[in-house]
Amino acid sequence: MTDTDTLRRPVAPGVADANGRAHGPDPVGDRQPSPLDPWGYELEQPNPLRDERAERTPAPCSMVIFGVSGDLTARKLMPALYDLAVGQPLPEGFSIVGVSHRDWDEATFKAKMREAVAAHARTPVTAESWEPFARGLFYVRGEFDDPATFATVAAALDRIDRDRRTLGNRLFYLATAPQFFSPIVGGLSEAAALERQANYQGPTEGWHRLVIEKPIGHDLASAQELIAEMSLLLTERQIYRIDHYLGKETVQNVLAFRFANSLFDPVWNRQYVDNVQITAAEALGVEGRSGYYEHAGALRDMVESHLLQLLTVVAMEPPAFFNGDAVRDEKVKVLRSTVPPTGAAVAAHAVRGQYATGYSGGRPVPAYHEEKGVSPDSQTETYVALRLGIDNWRWSGVPFYLRTGKRLPRRVTEIAVEFKQVPHQMFGSIGQLDPTPNVISLRIQPDEGIALRFAAKVPGARTQLRTVRMDFLYGAAFGEAGPDAYERLLLDAMLGDPTLFTRRDEVEAAWSIVQPVLDAWAEPGAAGPAPYDAGTWGPDVADAMIARDGRAWRRP
């Protein structure tokens, strides 16, 4: 027996444990052994009255939201928490402390939150369901650079721990601009509200966790700096970096599609796949986010985070387990194998564009540089197309085309895996088959689902073929599209499950892919973004880029 075996062995039924406490016989014959942390140490005995089929309930805890008066809280966080509270068990005593600079009192805060929930939650607000939720809402007014703010937060948390028995478990959510991340974490540490905890922490008592939104830095160096700064105050296990794409049911379903079916893996490789196209198109323009967007651009805003996340789920190797480190190890491996264009190749394999005037949904819309808050000579890209390669056994030689843009014809996010043509066209010209190959398209939004395109015979005496589509629609098969991504991610953070969050090495690997492109675009004399008419699928140079490979963009 190895040391690991000793650690793994749960206390035998009917035998007194080290504390002299006798355990009953195994109740249903399959009582789960104690959970193990990744290093093999046994966690405490689980509650025998909890079972896997029951809803997952986090330990009692409080959540502190910095920037609680902002858009993210109103549109996403508070509605998700309310939906969780009504539809799924949240722990006893769960409390929310909202922090912002607004001069609100608790009643105003509750009224604002109720308004936000009524507007954006899936579940209608009723007095019976709102009241118990609202009893756990508290407000702290303060500036993020004022030590008094954090002292007040710390005092509020201590009081909540006492009054509502939240056991010292705390989830801090920074729904703020990134420049406040460090001051807030520093302030909380100073006030001893947020403590650095060992990499391994017991599951129920006194955990402190931090959730931060992208962007993590604005380039590789600043991301590394922010990560290093945070790591002085918190351990990696305490930091949950949200990329809400990973909370989407359809993104998680890509993993189920690939790894819970035996049908697809045999063809999911360079032998059968011709290319992969990942598209995240938006019909909207910059819509009041120009302050942020002018400095970010599409490459930082979408590619570094969401599109590379989609690339990892479609290209990763099967993890041994569906748990935090196993899944993220595989994602990091893919990112590290991804070869970005560098130097002169950037011009050939990376395209940036900016929307000009045009029509969106039949309505005339202004050019990007005419939008409010945007510099008239802005060089910010609102469209990016990239050709990436993945240098590993499975994908060597298969191009991955990524594109994202604003003011494209419609809002759609999809991953399309295009397969190679059959080796011999048996039907030849009599078949009159159009040369479209088999495609599996994984639609992330809207019309969530999976479609398979293949050839079929047109009914009739002639042997005529055409491509048809077989569709699986999420909405039809399950009646609903599932919970909002934030519901899943907030619950996971409370449960301490980091699987769907981004680890620091993942963040660094993702920045390493886009950094050479950022560098090349920042070179003096580099060509600026190519204009494209609003309401079209992007600049002509993007079409030319893929056409050089003998391929064309899909119309998603």
Place this chain on the structure above:
Amino acid sequence: MPVARTGGRAARPPARPVPGASRQAHVLDAGAITAELNRLWAQVVEPGSANGAVVADDAPVGVLTRASTLNLTAVARSRRDAERVENAVVRLGDLYPSRATILVADPEHAAGPDPGLDVRVALLEQDAGAGHPAIRFECVTVEVNADDEQQLASIASPLLVADLPDFLWWAADSAVGSDLFDDLIEVSDRLIVDTAATAMPAAELVRLVALLDAGGHPPKLSDFAWARLEPWRNLVALFFDRPEVRPVLDAIDEVQIVYGTAGADGRTGLTGALLFAGWLGSRLGWQAPGELVRARGEPTGWRATLRAGSPDRRREVLLTLRPAPDPVADCGLATVTLLAEGGASFRVERFDPAELATFSQVDALPTGRRMVYAPVPDDAALLADELRDFGHDAVYEAALRFATPLAPG
């Protein structure tokens, strides 16, 4: 903080008939029903995709959404039960079956002079939310006189849409023991019953265990009586989530369960109370040496002594079950109380139709009192939850096996 899932999601408006897409007829066989459904779809189909179907590649996505979820076959033995089923089916809220087939074997149904079946077919639709097309599904009601019940089995199987999970909801008295049941269970993946609604609840539990033990591929079981316990189980489990309270589980020496007897149609909470005791017993490794007996001095109450602990440290747990005709408890539980050596006590209580109250008293911890939003779920809420369940519920099956020997004959 609210904790109940069952019934917690606020109701959407009921599904409504697609205009012009319903028919009533006297037909001879299932083929005629399928043909009629196809005619209805042809009338209402907009050009576009049908889920799971092969459609033209250039068709727009998602114009029509036809549910491709599961088959639901429901059996009722009276018009009233049939209405209850129909009412639940149109109020499922989120997850609709592709085809709901309601089989009614009603002793009062007047058989016509011609052979055949009285059938109603309809397409129904439910809004799927802003920006999504409405979900459409089929509802078929077949009525015969109870004497012709066996005809129904031959209808049900051909009406199942291929390649979907098949759910059988037995919305009549005892599920087990009729030829119709035997035929339908053969083609079903999951059986949904409400043991609270059967005339002889204890016997029903025994029959369900026999069904599980029958060999082959036993059906997966769902029991509304068990589903009603979900918030109760959750709240009792919550007491022991705190590690320092967990040792008290090994010192519990008394369990008192009060159950409602005021459910509609005579439904009672007796099976719920038995299953709750079964859940505690099976999870905590207790043993039930014999059936419940009448409690001394209480003509309506029951008690049993359970064994707990290890062979060298045996202890007894007194279990009492008591009925209470409390309208608020309906056919669920009214209170659950756990008492432990050393004076610790835990109680969950139905406070009103929407809320449960919890109380706990443990040494060295402040007394805990809490109100929890957990409305009594109706049939539609219960059915909606069960239709999401595809696997065996090992926890329920263990509770059922534990409860069965306790059930008074």
